[in-house]
Amino acid sequence: MKELSRVVSSIPPSETLAVSDRAKALKAAGQDVVALAGGDPDFDTPDYITAAAFQAIENGATHYPAPMKGITPLLEAIAEKMATDNGITVKPGSDIVVTPGGKWALFLALSAILNPGDEVLYLEPVWVSYPPMIALVGGTPVAVTLPGEDNFRITADRLRAKVTPRTKALMVNSPNNPTGRVITKEEIDAIVEVALENDLYVISDEIYETVIFDGRKHLSPGAQPGMAERTITINGLSKSHAMTGWRLGWLAAPTPIAKLATQMNSQTVSSAANFTMHAAVAALKGPKDTTRAMRDEYQRRRDFMVPALNAIDGVECANIEGAFYLFPRFPNSRRTSAELAEALIDKAGIASVPGGAFGRSGEGHVRFTIATAMRDLEKAVEKLAKAARDL
């Protein structure tokens, strides 16, 4: 048989899925495993959104949507949301593409701007999918390592050290998966400075925008002076409205980029689902209290988990500012993060994601989700307290 795709073969299998599979197998075998590996909110999609989808189906929104890149009321609702919440002005008719999930919006963004050999900077620890996506589109992923000892802080010098004449773009994600950091104004300034200095595009992944704690404000790079023409903003409803299964995301970008993203969409997935788009209009135009209630509950869980983990000998957990992941480390352990995740399942019955999955600077850490019920989190703390010495 002839050789299969070299590019796809070169992509590492998802460690997240490997741990989840193992946890499921142990559960099926009757073991008591607390699943803290996933990234799916434990809340149900709010009723008014589900009702809008049923209504749309009854009204016949079961054909291809028109326009394919997003029905007009949705494009308008997104533009309005971005103006109000993000301070970004986009034209609904030409600067937005609705996608099946935020993930596809990221892929479209990279597809629209990269040529073979272009380098893309990503910040490490990094969400597992960025480097493979860059590689799939023919680019070269380049890590900018952010040290945990410095609270994973972004500085202009750290970015600049990795810029070459081939650097095309920088990917940023705030609130951050997996570190829980939220970008500060100083960090935004550093990103803007380096982007302008080197004529870089910035892909800003804002999917956790609404999961932000202690009254912090979410800042969008695309709203900064000089950034509108070089920023692609990615967002979606998966996390803000507990809609992971609906597959609804979008990108907002300068018109020429959005045009190529639309072209790419039209030759691949065609569109997001029509009735999901109608549900998304309801989500964006509807009351904000369900999103706020979810945020408050995540904050309550964080307020329980961070001190509870730090009270366990051998566990250190930084406070998080947003998103719904904790990124504890185990300073007394000699294990790699993959071994730690294995040991956490075997000895404590907790499924986590090994920090190494998020790049080398994630080593020594594991990622726990707090998008799971409080009783599971309490159980996890109890189990970990008993097993920590054996890790």
Ligand SMILES: Cc1ncc(COP(=O)(O)O)c(C=O)c1O
């Ligand atoms: C950082 C980040 N970006 C994007 C996504 C994609 O979200 P979706 O494709 O489910 O909308 C996720 C999902 O876990 C994520 O963690």
